[in-house]
Amino acid sequence: MAARAARHRPPNILYGVEDRPPLVVNVLSGLQHVGLMSVFLMYPALLAQAAGAPPDIGASLVSMTMIALAIGTLLQVIRMGPVGSGYLCQPISSVVYFVPSLLAVKQGGLTLVFGMTAAAGLLEVVLARGLGRLRALFPAEISGLVVLLVGITTGSVGLRTALDDVDLSSTANSHQLGLALATLALMVALNVWGRGPVRMFCMLLGMAGGYVAAWLLGAIGDSEWERVAAAPAIALPALGHLGLSFDATLAIPFAIAAVAASLKAMGNVTTCQKLNDADWVRPDMRSIGRGVAADGLGSLISGLLGGHGLNSSTPVVGLSNATGITSRSVAWPVAAILLGLAFVPRIGLVLSTMPKAVVGAALVFSSTFIIVNGIEIMTSRLLDVRKTLVIGTAIVFGLAVEMNPHLLRILPTAARAALGSSIVVGTLVGLLLNLLLRIGVRRTATIEVEPGAPGTAEALEEFIEAQGAAWGARRDVIERAGFNLAQSIETIASIGVVNGVLEVAASFDEFRLDLRVSYDGPLPELPDKRPTNEEIIASEEGERRLAGFMLRRLADRVSASQKGARSVIVFHFDH
Amino acid sequence: MEMHEEQVGAVTALAVKGRLDSTTAPLLGARLESAMARPGASVVVDFVNLEYVSSAGFRVLLIASKRADESASRLVLSGLSAKVRHLFDLGGFLDLFSITASREEALKAAS
Numbered sequence: 305m306a307a308r309a310a311r312h313r314p315p316n317i318l319y320g321v322e323d324r325p326p327l328v329v330n331v332l333s334g335l336q337h338v339g340l341m342s343v344f345l346m347y348p349a350l351l352a353q354a355a356g357a358p359p360d361i362g363a364s365l366v367s368m369t370m371i372a373l374a375i376g377t378l379l380q381v382i383r384m385g386p387v388g389s390g391y392l393c394q395p396i397s398s399v400v401y402f403v404p405s406l407l408a409v410k411q412g413g414l415t416l417v418f419g420m421t422a423a424a425g426l427l428e429v430v431l432a433r434g435l436g437r438l439r440a441l442f443p444a445e446i447s448g449l450v451v452l453l454v455g456i457t458t459g460s461v462g463l464r465t466a467l468d469d470v471d472l473s474s475t476a477n478s479h480q481l482g483l484a485l486a487t488l489a490l491m492v493a494l495n496v497w498g499r500g501p502v503r504m505f506c507m508l509l510g511m512a513g514g515y516v517a518a519w520l521l522g523a524i525g526d527s528e529w530e531r532v533a534a535a536p537a538i539a540l541p542a543l544g545h546l547g548l549s550f551d552a553t554l555a556i557p558f559a560i561a562a563v564a565a566s567l568k569a570m571g572n573v574t575t576c577q578k579l580n581d582a583d584w585v586r587p588d589m590r591s592i593g594r595g596v597a598a599d600g601l602g603s604l605i606s607g608l609l610g611g612h613g614l615n616s617s618t619p620v621v622g623l624s625n626a627t628g629i630t631s632r633s634v635a636w637p638v639a640a641i642l643l644g645l646a647f648v649p650r651i652g653l654v655l656s657t658m659p660k661a662v663v664g665a666a667l668v669f670s671s672t673f674i675i676v677n678g679i680e681i682m683t684s685r686l687l688d689v690r691k692t693l694v695i696g697t698a699i700v701f702g703l704a705v706e707m708n709p710h711l712l713r714i715l716p717t718a719a720r721a722a723l724g725s726s727i728v729v730g731t732l733v734g735l736l737l738n739l740l741l742r743i744g745v746r747r748t749a750t751i752e753v754e755p756g757a758p759g760t761a762e763a764l765e766e767f768i769e770a771q772g773a774a775w776g777a778r779r780d781v782i783e784r785a786g787f788n789l790a791q792s793i794e795t796i797a798s799i800g801v802v803n804g805v806l807e808v809a810a811s812f813d814e815f816r817l818d819l820r821v822s823y824d825g826p827l828p829e830l831p832d833k834r835p836t837n838e839e840i841i842a843s844e845e846g847e848r849r850l851a852g853f854m855l856r857r858l859a860d861r862v863s864a865s866q867k868g869a870r871s872v873i874v875f876h877f878d879h
Numbered sequence: 880m881e882m883h884e885e886q887v888g889a890v891t892a893l894a895v896k897g898r899l900d901s902t903t904a905p906l907l908g909a910r911l912e913s914a915m916a917r918p919g920a921s922v923v924v925d926f927v928n929l930e931y932v933s934s935a936g937f938r939v940l941l942i943a944s945k946r947a948d949e950s951a952s953r954l955v956l957s958g959l960s961a962k963v964r965h966l967f968d969l970g971g972f973l974d975l976f977s978i979t980a981s982r983e984e985a986l987k988a989a990s
Contacts, residue, residue, distance in 0.1 A: 787931070790900070834971050841941050847935060
């Protein structure tokens with residue numbers, strides 16, 4: 305309900321979201337974005353390897369993902385109906401969907417991956433409409449926990465991929481281990497000591513270095529090179545493997561992925577809002593909801609096309625920040641380049657024939673950032689005893705399954721497939737404990753004042769500021785609440801209170817601050833539409849309508865009711 | 880609310896500190912009316928120390944702005960904090976007034 309403030313471009317942003325950079329800048333920026341996005345195409349390539357699919361199918365999976373990425377990029381910027389945040393917040397093929405896709409590919413092949421990815425994308429679109437409730441179920445510690453578990457699983461899969469069947473007594477296998485370690489070391493070195501583009505593309509450069517080393521060591525067979533060389537320069541992706549299938553036992557892992565993707569998209573769209581507005585105060589939930597819907601549609605389309613699950617990317621948003629180019633017009637060259645490259649089968653073939661040691665090293669490298677990102681999200685709020693218990697217990701359960709899978713034998717066979725991963729077990733334990741330990745977490749304080757008495761508005765502001773500080777509430781929310789109380793008391797005093805006392809009850813948990821204002825007297829008007837300047841100037845009635853309009857807009861939701869002489873106005877502020 | 884008035888060349892510069900609400904807004908309204916009594920007057924209102932503005936404060940500013948238009952006077956506001964600026968934006972007032980970041984810029988704009 306509250307309006308987004310007019311954007312005021314920060315000084316470090318050269319081209320803001322509404323700006324149109326020159327064509328050359330647009331295209332070069334688009335190329336840079338595609339370069340970064342292409343790093344994550346290793347996930348569909350690796351998925352094809354895990355499925356044991358022939359290279360042309362692997363190449364098709366990569367191509368179809370590229371087409372979906374192009375569509376997903378445009379969906380974010382074009383703002384059609386309830387879809388599209390309006391920001392340059394394009395997706396990548398995401399690790400969030402990679403982990404459940406590995407489960408699906410083992411259980412039912414690629415068609416099951418596509419079907420479940422499409423279903424998860426659809427769920428994300430649905431979730432976009434109820435983000436407020438989602439936040440309550442998934443506070444920062446649970447969001448961070450999911451990201452942490454995704455990171456741990458990715459690193460674990462990476463190690464297993466790199467060291468698959470390694471027998472160190474064999475020279476060939478010690479080469480594989482050496483290659484994995486050297487690739488990882490190269491990525492780390494480029495990231496720590498590299499600068500500018502070298503640092504930005506350290507993973508891509510590390511993978512290229514590992515690929516060349518594998519070729520020099522003879523780890524890539526001649527037949528694989530011949531296949532790449534023999535592929536046509538331009539061709540339609542292979543379509544023979546396409547199809548959709550579904551399995552209820554995978555519903556939980558993919559639902560968790562959809563929720564994790566929604567939360568990540570929420571965070572990235574919020575970052576885009578901050579990047580483009582120097583006066584940013586609070587998230588614009590409308591734009592965020594549209595962004596999450598676009599994110600989910602991207603995965604839905606990718607699944608239907610036969611591609612990998614997509615999700616908005618923090619590194620991609622970081623690239624916009626680093627270059628100072630956040631213009632939504634960059635999305636068009638990004639989409640055009642991706643679409644063009646989707647019909648170059650050699651790209652997919654090169655990725656699909658990447659040695660396991662190199663892919664494994666890349667997964668381990670990327671997992672480190674995901675793990676730390678998860679820890680940062682978890683610790684972004686003060687960790688009290690309740691949160692400590694939720695996080696600690698969930699991690700112990702998640703890791704126990706990761707380290708010792710036969711612990712799941714205590715479960716019925718059907719449930720084992722649904723719960724058989726550290727992410728699912730850890731997340732479910734965290735969710736249940738979070739709900740259980742939330743009992744009694746909401747705090748309330750009340751104050752009574754006399755409207756019209758000197759210093760009443762100041763007393764109310766001091767009350768909410770003191771409570772806000774005691775509760776650890778966000779500063780911007782308390783400022784808005786303080787204005788609402790002061791303006792309410794002024795307006796209510798002007799329309800008359802019957803017995804002279806007004807009661808304010810403030811109740812708070814980490815997701816919501818509610819102010820319940822009750823008194824004996826008439827309700828003020830809370831119009832949706834601003835009165836005209838002439839109406840405001842003409843009478844105090846116009847001024848009161850302006851007050852009601854501002855009260856309504858400053859809160860996230862307002863409800864007003866009257867029983868007999870008693871009027872009650874409740875202002876809800878999301879936290 | 881505290882008000883301080885200063886004459887800077889031909890410009891009347893008002894500095895407002897504290898809260899602009901239904902109690903204090905009439906005082907500012909009276910001061911603005913007197914400052915703009917002469918046709919072609921230039922008035923700067925510095926809000927750098929303003930903590931709060933309610934609908935009553937906005938009404939007084941709207942009336943002053945209308946008076947300025949009618950008498951070919953100039954009214955420039957300056958020094959809005961992020962919090963006060965947000966309230967101006969919320970009420971749809973940012974585009975209605977001439978607003979500068981600092982008092983110095985406002986004095987230049989009003990001269």
